[in-house]
Amino acid sequence: MDKLLFGDNQFFGVNHMSEEKARQQQMRFQNTDAVIDVLKDAYDEGVTTFMCTTHDRIGEVAQYFRENREQYPDFTFFPGMPYAHKYANAITTDGMMGAMRRFLPNEGFVDAAMRGTTSLVGKDIEGLVTLLIDAEMKMFEGLPTPVIWLQNVVTDLLLGLGFNEAFSIFADHVKSKYNAEPGFITMNLPMLASVLDAQGIASPLICANINKIGFRMSGGMDAYRKALESHDFRPVAMSVYASGAIPADEAIQWVCEQPNIEAIVFGASSRRNIHSTKELVDTYWTK
Amino acid sequence: MVKVAVVGLGKMGLSHLSMVRALPGVEVVGVVDATTYLLGVLKKYTGLQTYTSIDKLLAEQKPDAAVVATPSRLHYPMVKQLLEAGVAVFCEKPFTLSGAEGEELVELAAAKGLVTQVGYHNRFVGAFGEIKRLLDSGAIGTVTHGLAEAYGPVVLKPQGGTWRSKSNEGGGCLYDYAAHPLNLINWYLGEPVAVGGTVLNSVFSAEIDDEVSSTLYFPENRTVSVSVNWSDESVRKMTTRITLWGTGGRIFADRQEIQVYLREDTTIPEGYQAGWNVRYTTELTEQVDFYLRGEEYTAQLAHFVERVSTGATDGINTFSSAVVTDKLIERMIEDSGRGPSVRLSDAVITKEPVKRSLPARVRDAVRSGLKRVRALVSGRK
Numbered sequence: 001m002d003k004l005l006f007g008d009n010q011f012f013g014v015n016h017m018s019e020e021k022a023r024q025q026q027m028r029f030q031n032t033d034a035v036i037d038v039l040k041d042a043y044d045e046g047v048t049t050f051m052c053t054t055h056d057r058i059g060e061v062a063q064y065f066r067e068n069r070e071q072y073p074d075f076t077f078f079p080g081m082p083y084a085h086k087y088a089n090a091i092t093t094d095g096m097m098g099a100m101r102r103f104l105p106n107e108g109f110v111d112a113a114m115r116g117t118t119s120l121v122g123k124d125i126e127g128l129v130t131l132l133i134d135a136e137m138k139m140f141e142g143l144p145t146p147v148i149w150l151q152n153v154v155t156d157l158l159l160g161l162g163f164n165e166a167f168s169i170f171a172d173h174v175k176s177k178y179n180a181e182p183g184f185i186t187m188n189l190p191m192l193a194s195v196l197d198a199q200g201i202a203s204p205l206i207c208a209n210i211n212k213i214g215f216r217m218s219g220g221m222d223a224y225r226k227a228l229e230s231h232d233f234r235p236v237a238m239s240v241y242a243s244g245a246i247p248a249d250e251a252i253q254w255v256c257e258q259p260n261i262e263a264i265v266f267g268a269s270s271r272r273n274i275h276s277t278k279e280l281v282d283t284y285w286t287k
Numbered sequence: 288m289v290k291v292a293v294v295g296l297g298k299m300g301l302s303h304l305s306m307v308r309a310l311p312g313v314e315v316v317g318v319v320d321a322t323t324y325l326l327g328v329l330k331k332y333t334g335l336q337t338y339t340s341i342d343k344l345l346a347e348q349k350p351d352a353a354v355v356a357t358p359s360r361l362h363y364p365m366v367k368q369l370l371e372a373g374v375a376v377f378c379e380k381p382f383t384l385s386g387a388e389g390e391e392l393v394e395l396a397a398a399k400g401l402v403t404q405v406g407y408h409n410r411f412v413g414a415f416g417e418i419k420r421l422l423d424s425g426a427i428g429t430v431t432h433g434l435a436e437a438y439g440p441v442v443l444k445p446q447g448g449t450w451r452s453k454s455n456e457g458g459g460c461l462y463d464y465a466a467h468p469l470n471l472i473n474w475y476l477g478e479p480v481a482v483g484g485t486v487l488n489s490v491f492s493a494e495i496d497d498e499v500s501s502t503l504y505f506p507e508n509r510t511v512s513v514s515v516n517w518s519d520e521s522v523r524k525m526t527t528r529i530t531l532w533g534t535g536g537r538i539f540a541d542r543q544e545i546q547v548y549l550r551e552d553t554t555i556p557e558g559y560q561a562g563w564n565v566r567y568t569t570e571l572t573e574q575v576d577f578y579l580r581g582e583e584y585t586a587q588l589a590h591f592v593e594r595v596s597t598g599a600t601d602g603i604n605t606f607s608s609a610v611v612t613d614k615l616i617e618r619m620i621e622d623s624g625r626g627p628s629v630r631l632s633d634a635v636i637t638k639e640p641v642k643r644s645l646p647a648r649v650r651d652a653v654r655s656g657l658k659r660v661r662a663l664v665s666g667r668k
Contacts, residue, residue, distance in 0.1 A: 022523070156578065156579045158305075160304070217574070243568075
């Protein structure tokens, strides 16, 4: 796995610091071409893995890199699912069945519908979960997706509920059907690491906020450090700048000193910022 | 261990269940919902005890506290039943659909000595709490005017079907969205003495309001303008914004940041300077034990559980504080029937009827009935 992964929050107006800044970003990236241009810049800077949501517009991005594969042969997607807003909106506007119809995978409509129906009736959540994963993965057909993430909204909802079996269902399906590594995004790393361990999911990738000021590191800095040192999982750090609250140099130096970090996810809107983050990581990542 | 039951497993109820179950010192002793399918899934995969009614829950369990997140019109009877059984209650907002019912529940809880809370989570948002702190310290002097806003993309085309689209069930932008900034204004400035110019306007909805504007009057000619719209597609998710002008400066805040302008001659609080000051959520937010969808959601539940375990009936967002907002909403609905106070011409202002005519509703009912019959018939073939 690359040390540096490129995130997509900046493209969709997700900014944890300022709603005004988020709006500016939404304006700047409202055409997918603007997103693709930044991704091409990242590629040229040697940042070739895109950790993204399954937002409808990512489908257009995937389409572009599918069509221009020879030009960007190493461009890799790490999809994170589900894009929760998409489901919430679809259920509001189309109702439950309408939403299901919209998200069913194209491989055998009837088969999928049948699996969906049985899983609903039989209270067997497994069929439904795998159905939804397949629907989300549709846009990445023919593209490399060696890691597939479960988004933190869902991971943490399940974690709080104690719906631990869902993590195994996700991990098994991602491995068997997509030959990919399962990853879990969370805001509660210490708690999740113990649960995944107890579920017997071996060395899972866990992506969480890991930053010098402890921003959104639930359970506290000490619990994070302990988990990083002792648990058998592969940590990926996100929000290392804590939405800009930590100066770049200080932020990267600190995160590179933490034990066992496998990769860092970052977002940037300009080639200059991609370049400087890459440079900082090359400087401080000595492992 | 505080024994907690969760009543209502919609979008809010499920996330409350997840957060409260993850809190240290909490045991969830039962969940209540009418959807048996959902209960079946939860029972099978999470081991939670499930019940189809509060009666059945109380027959088997003795919870110390309950989280109620059912449709708004059910708040009053359910909260009443729980309080009568000696259970402390955290109720989703809006609290009740009538100030009188709300006051009855306040009295009942007080008589029983029970802890109460309503889910106005914005009071647990760092930036909004900072406004309160600044006002209390007199930083912007006397507040002369305010602007209370909320915008979001909820109703973006004509639709209906759930309780949220029914005006008599507590649906509508006023109850669902405007309640948040109104509750913050109640927190900052207290109870207004009058309301005027309230317009509850439909953008897309057939029966309910999608847009709210109003003026709240406070003593000494202080006013707050209200501007709320849940049919605003330009924002990604709900945003609540408060702006306050005072003799000593101006404050703006949303859930991410607070921007404060302070005049040279005002009392400058510690950590602030004359001129502009900007603080972000990263420095204003306190860590929570479990994060699901914003620190404020966990923080309010933690506050409730903490109060239940110590028996502290005073606290943030008690029933009595929420009744103030419920009553304000009632007055605004009343005011909205009055229309403009000064007319500039003889032209009649035609107000869009928010409630649809009876013939239109009958037509729709017949149409959907026919559709159902057709579906049944074709299903038999």
